Amino acid sequence: MTQRIPLQDLNSDAAVEHHSPQAKPAVRSPSTSGHIYVREIQGFFQRIRRYSSWLLIALYMGLPWLQWGDRPMVWFDLSAQEFHLFAATFYPQDFILLTWILMLCAFGLFLVTVVAGRVWCGYSCPQSVWTFLFIWFEHRLEGPRHRRIRRDNAPSTLETLWRKGAKHTAWLLIALVTGITFVGYFTPVVGLVKDLLSLEVHPWALFWIGFFTLFTYLNAGWLRHQVCLHMCPYSRFQSVMFDSHTLVVSYDSARGEPRRGHRKEVADAAVGDCIDCELCVQVCPTGIDIRDGLQYACIGCAACIDACDSVMARIDKPLGLIRYTTERALEGKPTRFWRPQLLAYTVALLSMVVLLISFLNARMPIDVDIARDRQALFESTAEGRIINYYTVTLRNQDTQEHQYVLSATGLPGLRLQGANTFSVAANETRQLRVALTVDATVLTQPSHTVELHIAALDEPEISYHSKTRFLGPTRR
Structure with a gap:
């Protein structure tokens, strides 16, 4: 059986006691610690997170403004039931593709989690990206952590009021732009702004x-870590995908314990490298103490790694007291990258990618619906011919206009009445009333199977074939 990394309940007395008698009971569970004053920290991983966050925000904000021909590059046109994604246009009947893509994303997330824990949460999750953006403005407008704490614990002053007012104004403006951009994916954003x-x-x-403005402001500005702790289901079932070979943010207790206080004491060889500065706790956006072990509230953002490395550099100790590592590595055992769980996710993901690509390559940019006329089963003419009527609804799902030809097979002498060629513009739907006629003498039974063929004259590979019924009189 695969061993799981145990999750610790920080509300328990054992967690509060920590690994060392020097641990302070003031370190509390994030669920009971109230407002978290996040300290700003610089470092390698924070640069990666910051650059990736700005890139993701730029993509989110910019895509609705980009044009592809005479339409937005990404546009979910609900009124026309058309979903434009770059050069492709999808329709409700293509929703199986959406399900497929969502399953691909899910398996991709599972694969990443097995390999590197919750790096998605720390670097790419919209909740984390927008929360870190709000915190960035908080640092710029209200100052460092210690000043924010001092102002909140002191009587309100004019400076406190204008700083908080500026912060919340910035938050609301960001939330408003977020809301307008989201609606811009469903309504052309240029016209929406006008x-x-x-x-x-x-x-x-x-x-x-208004809805997305309000909830962006609440989620990223006020709830923050509460969303990760109490609203996100991923934090609850992530441990099912973790094993002892999973790369997670971990504290090396064998090297760090027992803690030696803030002074640079090196005489006692039994003292560990951790000086109990609690900087790792102050920079954590969810307010946990990574020294208590892996916890479901850890989003893997590596802020504690950068904070601890900065302290280790100042006291001339090796970096990596807190680092990305595995449980087996901490125990001095070898870590295996490929294991059955990872192989299963990889095979499933690659199989789904191959199937999706094959489906897209085989997808015809034409959708046809054929319905028999329900008012009259058939008509008889004076010349002894039988006529059946059909309603053909054709949607050209391509990005260019096509001329189509309609033909029918299945009975000797079967032919169409009227014109059999017609043009349909790009992304247009056209409805036709089609009449098939045949000599009554060839009908040996009341119902015969016939087949309608529709093909583009300029691109014969774009074609559609459908079987239907041709009805006639009952012979006695």
């Missing part, structure tokens, strides 16, 4: 802008 400025925006668009 409507907002002229106060002619549609009520539903205004509602959704």
Whole structure:
């Protein structure tokens, strides 16, 4: 059986006692610690997180403004039931692709989690990206951690009020831009902004802008770590995917314990490298103490690693007291990268990618629906012919106009009445009433199977074939 890394309950007395008698009971569970004053820290991993966050925000904010021809590059047009993604256009019948893509994302997340824990949460999750953005503005407008604590514990002053007002104004502006951008994926953002400025925006668009503005402001500005602790299900079932070979943020207790206080004491060889400065706790966005072991609240952002490394560098100790490592490495055992769990996720993910690519390559940019006329089963003419009527709905799912030809097979002498060629513009739907006729003498039974063929004249590989029924009189 695969061993799991145990999660510690920080509310328990054992967790409070920590690994050392020098541990301070003031270190509390994030669920009971109230407001968390996050300290700003610089370092290698924070630069990676900061650059990736700015890139993700730029992509989110910028995509709705980019054009692809005469339409937005990414546009989910609900009214027309068209979903434009770069050069491709998808329709409701293609929703199986959405399910497929979501499953790919899920398996990709599982694969990353098995390898490197919750790096998605620390570097790419929208909740973390926007929370760190809000915290960045908080640091710029309210100052360092110690000043924010001092101001909050002191009577309000004019400086405190304007700083907090500026911070919340910045938060609301970010949330507003976030809300407008989100709605811009469903309504062309250029027109949306013009409507907002002229106060002619549609009520539903205004509602959704307000909705996402409010919840962005609440989630990233006020709830923050509470979303990760109490609302995100991923933090609860992540341990199922962890094993002793998973790369996670860990504290090397064998090297750090027992703690030696803030002074640079080197005489006692039994004293560990940890000076109990609690800087790792102060920089943690969820307020945990990584020295208590792996906890479900850890989002793997590595802020504690950069903080601890900065302290180790100042006291001339090796870096990596807190680092990305595995449980087996901490125990001095070898770590295996490939293991059955990882192999299973990899095979499943690659198989789904291959199937998705094959499906997209085989996907025809044409959708046809054929329905028999329900009003009259058939008509008889004076010339002894039988006529059946059908309603053909054709949607051109390509990015260019096509001319199509319609034909029918299945009975001797079966032919179409009227024109059999027609043009359909790109992303247009056209409905046709089609009449098939055949000599009554070839009908040996009341119902025969016939097949309708539709093909593009300029691209014969774009074709559609569908079987239907041709009805006639009952012979006695």
